[in-house]
Amino acid sequence: MSTALLTDQYELTMLQAALADGTGERRSVFELFGRRLPEGRRYGVVAGVGRALDALEEFRFGFPEIEFLRREGVVDAATLEWLASYRFSGDILGYPEGETYFAQSPILTVEGTFAEAVLLETLLLSIYNHDSAIASAASRMTWAAGERPCIEMGSRRTHEEAAVAAARAAYVAGFERTSNLAARRRYGVPSGGTSAHSFTLLHDTETDAFRSQVTSLGVGTTLLVDTYDVAEAVRAGVEVAGPDLGAVRIDSGDLAGLAVEVRRQLDSLGATGTRIIVTSDLDEWAIAGLSAAPVDGYGVGTRLVTGSGRPTCGFVYKLVARENADGELIGVAKKSQDKASVGGRKFALRRLSPDGRAEAEVVGIGEPVANDGDDRDLLVPLVTGGKVVGREPLAAARERHARSRAELPREAAALQPGDQVIPTLWEGR
Amino acid sequence: MSTALLTDQYELTMLQAALADGTGERRSVFELFGRRLPEGRRYGVVAGVGRALDALEEFRFGFPEIEFLRREGVVDAATLEWLASYRFSGDILGYPEGETYFAQSPILTVEGTFAEAVLLETLLLSIYNHDSAIASAASRMTWAAGERPCIEMGSRRTHEEAAVAAARAAYVAGFERTSNLAARRRYGVPSGGTSAHSFTLLHDTETDAFRSQVTSLGVGTTLLVDTYDVAEAVRAGVEVAGPDLGAVRIDSGDLAGLAVEVRRQLDSLGATGTRIIVTSDLDEWAIAGLSAAPVDGYGVGTRLVTGSGRPTCGFVYKLVARENADGELIGVAKKSQDKASVGGRKFALRRLSPDGRAEAEVVGIGEPVANDGDDRDLLVPLVTGGKVVGREPLAAARERHARSRAELPREAAALQPGDQVIPTLWEGR
Missing domain, CATH: 3.20.20.70 (Aldolase class I)
Known part of the structure; x- marks a missing residue:
């Protein structure tokens, strides 16, 4: 069953305008992240990865979807034609399922043309916001x-x-x-x-x-x-x-x-x-x-x-970089009050002590800081050139969660409201 | 797409035991209701009726569902055979979509054999609990x-x-x-x-x-x-x-x-x-x-x-009457602490003043109290003899909600937490 209409109409109207003015083909990087953890929570749990990969493969505008959009006049004929052959052909990196996450963790990085990547916003957010909220409550x-x-x-x-x-x-x-x-x-x-x-x-x-x-x-x-x-x-x-x-x-x-x-x-x-x-x-x-x-x-x-009082994670999906008129990828960010974003593609590492204890979430722009060997790269390939490469048995996610949680400082298990149990540090070369 | 597995396993294990001992064929009445409104709410809104009727029509155990249950050994062969020809053949009365509701309002009454009615518990609750929670928040x-x-x-x-x-x-x-x-x-x-x-x-x-x-x-x-x-x-x-x-x-x-x-x-x-x-x-x-x-x-x-802090309504689905060994329908109720139920099939009226103002939710066992002409019968036929009879355009539900809400005392619009705005009265002949 197609998942293509499980989305907000504005993805399609933006697509129409961007196809018409040529910017739809600009290479773009979107990131999915939470500005902060849900109130009082000390850590979060990434879930829904496998479901998102399934949903991505079903994100196709078949005849019934195209006919619906045509009949209702949602977008113009040129956009419909583009949608009819739509296949996501870009790359997605992400935190693997079951991993813990913190404020600003770049849980997903979606790279492709603006046109192909913007369409996925609502569906990816729905799956990650719901499933991670449940997993975060379940873990407690x-x-x-x-x-x-x-x-x-x-x-x-x-x-x-x-x-x-x-x-x-x-x-x-x-x-x-x-x-x-x-x-x-x-x-x-x-x-x-x-x-x-x-x-x-x-x-x-x-x-x-x-x-x-x-x-x-x-x-x-x-x-x-x-x-x-x-x-x-x-x-x-x-x-x-x-x-x-x-x-x-x-x-x-x-x-x-x-x-x-x-x-x-x-x-x-x-x-x-x-x-x-x-x-x-x-x-x-x-x-x-x-x-x-x-x-x-x-x-x-x-x-x-x-979600034990936190039914959604508040993840957002933001354009952080895109091609300019000269074909270079540049960081972009909005300045909206309280909702400013940080431009540029992020990396993310879990900093671990020599005895395997989590000490920080290290996030930065560009290439990772030197990894001293104890740290864990948090972004793994999920989709490469449009092909799903990150599928794994559910048991692997379950085991990963148990391991990742066990690395956290013991205070992570405290049930009274508190701050996130390890800091998010911004670093970068 | 079959909705038959969107359910809890215990419906099927109960079915197996009840088919084996003969009680599965006992005529039964289940009711779906909330023991109280979500905390602080002054009224609730019934939604999901149309979706529930759609889902009921797709509640069929086809070959893939039966094969799954057989392969996994969820229930025995006799139960699988019974499920393969399952069609709900009973009657469902309910509050029409968009109607307001209160504590103990019998929002749905499902009558059939125990076997055919018990199977619907989880699916009906999922739809009503979710959709009514959203509609109740939306109405505020x-x-x-x-x-x-x-x-x-x-x-x-x-x-x-x-x-x-x-x-x-x-x-x-x-x-x-x-x-x-x-x-x-x-x-x-x-x-x-x-x-x-x-x-x-x-x-x-x-x-x-x-x-x-x-x-x-x-x-x-x-x-x-x-x-x-x-x-x-x-x-x-x-x-x-x-x-x-x-x-x-x-x-x-x-x-x-x-x-x-x-x-x-x-x-x-x-x-x-x-x-x-x-x-x-x-x-x-x-x-x-x-x-x-x-x-x-x-x-x-x-x-x-x-649901604006109230993501579910807390509706339950309880057996309130069933046939005894002599073929008579008798009221049944559990006595669990804080969760006692009231046996017997309910009626429900919205008591209205002569100028059309809602004054009470009148609920009782058996035949309604004398209706003085201003009151509104709240239960309407949704399914009769297994056939859906209560389908209506969504616009009708929207109009009904506007009318029903307009009847409530003005305090219903208050946003501070409070008690339900009209009392639930138990009456009956």
Whole structure:
């Protein structure tokens, strides 16, 4: 399915004017970055890279798209003709998926003609702004959860397609699995699911419901125990499934207190291996608050898919350099109050101490400063000459995130609002 | 494209167990509602109805979906067979699109067998939770803007498909147009667009850029005047386009102060009909704060597509009644702490005073209380016997919203946090 109309109309009207006056062919460099981290956040997580590469390959104006634009008179005939043969033929460098980022990190650098690069603005921003917001929230949650698994179950609280992307982004940032079936199908994110309160209510008794579930899904299943009375449900659950019952889920009430009671009850019934999963509007603070409770896993919904209060990253896509009339590439920048940009193509390095600890995000114009060997180049080729070269398995992004996060100073895990945990330094030769 | 996997795995595992024990065929009633309005909100706006009906018609397990489920072992063979012929055959009543809603409003009532109705939970919630959150934020903005138009331009700050739905929902709630081309194509939402800072930076001078834009798009276009110096840009713009220049857009700085200066400058240049459009992280409060400034339109992005701090409505989908072993439909309810539900199928009326002012949301079990003739039945047929009967033009939803909002007490327009503006009353015979 074409992604070409998932964009703002002004990309096409700018294209029309630039094609007409000849500037559309000027070689240009756009950068995608955030002026600052979302308020209070100490680091951010890049996600959506793989989705952006998929979307780029589908960014084609086929017959239906061209006919729509023609019928509605959005742009003129010359522009339509240009669009009909549009293929991005330029180069894209970017932070690889799962990498951490900071203020001014040049997360993507798109180079091509103005015409071909300007068209990608909205779609790239949509994907990066959404997916990175979810991954950034998810990373705080998995960090707070420590060794305990986090399960993504927020599909119902966000747009149905955003839900799929959210499940993917959460996985990159360390979630163990998702409830979303489309995320499993499209991206191979592990999925799971057992039952809701409606299943208990459907049956004449809670015991009937538990028996049905255990018969169908096995004793390793997770029984939801808070439809009526938790203690009675735990008793019935172990009676039905035996002491090898996989898990019980608590979805309401004082989770910490209930977990203690349920743990004691399970142990007394011999179900010492039965895990306790808690759900109910959890976020990173609630997860941290439950760290001392006998909980074995966290199901997270609403607060994950809405970015835990930071539903977007505020990334922008700015022209930083373009060819002049003499064919030279020159830096350009706007001077708008509070929104000034810095002209010129950026490089970016993660400065690491000899023992592998992140010390700074080093950003500059032109060629990188001397790399003393410990630093990591942050920009990798994603698209070369229009061809996608940066695709990788989702597991690679997940592993990269774990490594990159582990390099950060320990204060990065703090949940109270704060400044970014390493400085962004402007350097350059 | 099938929407059947845009769901949580537990719908399918519950289905498997319920088909196996026979309870899947029990006649059931599910309701979609919010326990309360999002914090501080005085009313909510129902949106997504048309999208939900579209998605329901595409909720089919075709060969690719069945093969995926089989390959991954998500459910057993009997369940796959049942899914392969799945068609929702029940009835859905609901609040029509654009209607206002309150705590406990039964926004959707889905009746069918448990098996066929439980499958729709996640997809319906995703659509309603997202679209209604956007429409609820949008309605506050258009109310604050009064007669001045609001333009939706937030696509880049949310998931690329959520962006399309957001443009649609904003239109329902009174936005005049969108920047999103897919929203125009799919839903006929009026769209517009002119240029970005990159277009000015692409050119050797700002005047070159303006001349190119005016040549291409006509003097009625909107010139972006804050790339370098606003006063200089306004001067250049009128010089290039003449006094019939359509509009100028200011995207940074002290918008109120700049608008006054720009208005004065435009008038002094004879461009008395040139409009001033402001953009830059606007929300309902910023719009209200600009009401005394000489501004002619508001472009709203991030804060709209993220629901202005309330990115989801918190709607849930609960089983409220089901057949018992004797074939009678009985009310069912869970008792979970803080999350108890009320059993039984609900009715809902908007109680209106003789002069058409909304006084209460009347919700009850069973047959409606006597309707004195002024009240409005809020539930209308959307799906009957599996057939969609509630489809309507988007303009109808937009008009309905304007009418429904106009009935609310004037305090509904207040922007400070407050309680819902009319009470939800439980009544019933």
